[in-house]
Amino acid sequence: MFQNDTIAAIATGMTNSGIGIIRISGEGAFDVIDRIYQSKKGKKVLSEQPSHTVHYGMIVDGDHIIDEVLVLMMKGPNSYTAEDTVEIDTHGGSYVMQRILDTVIKNGARLAQPGEFTKRAFLNGRIDLSQAESVMDVISAKNEFALSNSVNHLQGALYEKIKNLREMILHETAFIESALDDPEHYSLDSYPQQLSLIVDKLINNTQKLIKTAANGKILSEGITTVIVGKPNAGKSSLLNALIGEEKAIVTDIAGTTRDVLEQQLRLDGLILNLIDTAGIRQTVDTVEKIGVDRAIASVDKADLIIFLVDGSIPLEEEDIKILEYIKDKKVICILNKSDLDFVVSKEDILKYLDAPVISISAKKQEGIDSLSSYIKDMFIRKEIDYNDEVFITNARHEQALRDTLSSLELVKSSIEQNMPEDFFSIDLMNAYDSLGNIIGESTSEDLVDEIFSKFCMGK
Numbered sequence: 471m472f473q474n475d476t477i478a479a480i481a482t483g484m485t486n487s488g489i490g491i492i493r494i495s496g497e498g499a500f501d502v503i504d505r506i507y508q509s510k511k512g513k514k515v516l517s518e519q520p521s522h523t524v525h526y527g528m529i530v531d532g533d534h535i536i537d538e539v540l541v542l543m544m545k546g547p548n549s550y551t552a553e554d555t556v557e558i559d560t561h562g563g564s565y566v567m568q569r570i571l572d573t574v575i576k577n578g579a580r581l582a583q584p585g586e587f588t589k590r591a592f593l594n595g596r597i598d599l600s601q602a603e604s605v606m607d608v609i610s611a612k613n614e615f616a617l618s619n620s621v622n623h624l625q626g627a628l629y630e631k632i633k634n635l636r637e638m639i640l641h642e643t644a645f646i647e648s649a650l651d652d653p654e655h656y657s658l659d660s661y662p663q664q665l666s667l668i669v670d671k672l673i674n675n676t677q678k679l680i681k682t683a684a685n686g687k688i689l690s691e692g693i694t695t696v697i698v699g700k701p702n703a704g705k706s707s708l709l710n711a712l713i714g715e716e717k718a719i720v721t722d723i724a725g726t727t728r729d730v731l732e733q734q735l736r737l738d739g740l741i742l743n744l745i746d747t748a749g750i751r752q753t754v755d756t757v758e759k760i761g762v763d764r765a766i767a768s769v770d771k772a773d774l775i776i777f778l779v780d781g782s783i784p785l786e787e788e789d790i791k792i793l794e795y796i797k798d799k800k801v802i803c804i805l806n807k808s809d810l811d812f813v814v815s816k817e818d819i820l821k822y823l824d825a826p827v828i829s830i831s832a833k834k835q836e837g838i839d840s841l842s843s844y845i846k847d848m849f850i851r852k853e854i855d856y857n858d859e860v861f862i863t864n865a866r867h868e869q870a871l872r873d874t875l876s877s878l879e880l881v882k883s884s885i886e887q888n889m890p891e892d893f894f895s896i897d898l899m900n901a902y903d904s905l906g907n908i909i910g911e912s913t914s915e916d917l918v919d920e921i922f923s924k925f926c927m928g929k
């Protein structure tokens with residue numbers, strides 16, 4: 471069961487906090503804690519205690535008491551790593567945690583690599599690679615969707631789907647191989663037609679998973695959004711209205727939003743990574759020019775452009791210039807200042823741009839609610855029910871699924887071209903391996919190392 475030597479790390483953050491946890495895992499974890507733990511009466515030996523029990527006492531370095539702690543003992547395989555594991559709950563000061571870690575290391579453990587605890591859980595077969603990766607996704611989740619999707623993966627939802635696809639493929643390749651080896655007992659006569667139907671089903675399921683990736687990324691990481699419009703259109707006011715606090719400077723002097731501000735905004739289940747810009751306009755002011763250039767650059771980087779027009783004054787040359795610059799992008803046009811009399815109409819905009827046009831008053835905070843439903847219409851694929859699907863959010867998984875799809879399409883074309891059956895099985899096995907990459911069953915050691923090296927310390 472034991473993969474390796476005994477490792478240790480601080481599992482909580484390295485800032486001062488109420489509690490800090492030092493984690494120890496491996497064959498010698500219980501020996502290490504026996505050497506440095508002392509109960510109040512000095513008699514308790516932790517390695518003799520039942521698994522999954524908590525013990526109050528002291529961590530000592532020789533005769534010197536370092537801190538009062540609680541120690542959690544977990545006997546493998548019923549632990550995170552599937553190895554004997556000890557967690558020391560200490561006071562969460564960075565010095566005391568480091569001091570305890572040093573003592574643990576002095577007494578027989580070595581410092582863990584980033585991600586090594588989770589890597590061991592994977593290498594010891596407790597979780598597959600997609601589950602291991604979802605641990606980091608749970609930690610970095612920024613909203614409810616990202617969290618529940620990562621927990622879904624952590625519980626093996628993606629693993630199950632991938633396993634089922636692989637079983638179907640293996641069944642067919644096994645049949646082809648047996649028939650080629652033993653033609654007397656297995657006939658391949660009408661087999662290609664039969665395989666064609668199965669491959670269709672495999673292609674369909676793979677495509678479905680790939681399709682979730684676009685939504686998965688948008689729902690978990692957000693939509694990079696820029697707000698553009700000439701000076702005084704009300705960009706800062708809109709941003710403030712959306713954010714609800716005065717983070718951007720609102721002013722009457724044209725061109726005061728000089729820099730590119732970034733804000734993350736949760737809007738009705740969506741995340742908008744908002745960049746407020748200096749507005750696109752020709753200018754001789756050098757400081758402002760920097761802002762304008764960056765604004766143009768951010769239009770190109772953005773998934774969504776919110777184009778703001780001051781509806782209370784006629785469209786100006788600058789508005790038209792921006793309209794022409796953004797006409798091929800995903801745009802929502804906002805006619806702002808609806809509390810004043812409008813001289814610009816929806817039709818005036820639609821002459822230049824095929825996009826939703828909505829009227830709001832940023833100042834009075836009216837009409838802003840409809841923004842999120844327009845954004846959802848633009849970005850969330852309707853054919854996907856985002857309540858119970860497994861969403862692909864990891865680029866590595868998406869690539870592996872695309873590789874799987876290419877191999878399956880090759881099988882399909884080999885069938886159509888009446889190629890010999892061994893052609894089918896080569897591409898089927900490639901598809902099988904690509905799927906295996908997701909769950910870590912045909913993944914190279916280097917890739918596994920690379921994946922875990924991105925983990926944080928103590929995880």
Ligand code: GDP
Nearest residue numbers: 701702703704705706707720721807831832833
């Ligand atoms: P920016 O240069 O595009 O960032 O524009 P600001 O947000 O700084 O707004 C410019 C001016 O327009 C300020 O005086 C705002 O108070 C005003 N303003 C913004 N939105 C509205 C609105 O909906 N109605 C009215 N009446 N004034 C607004």
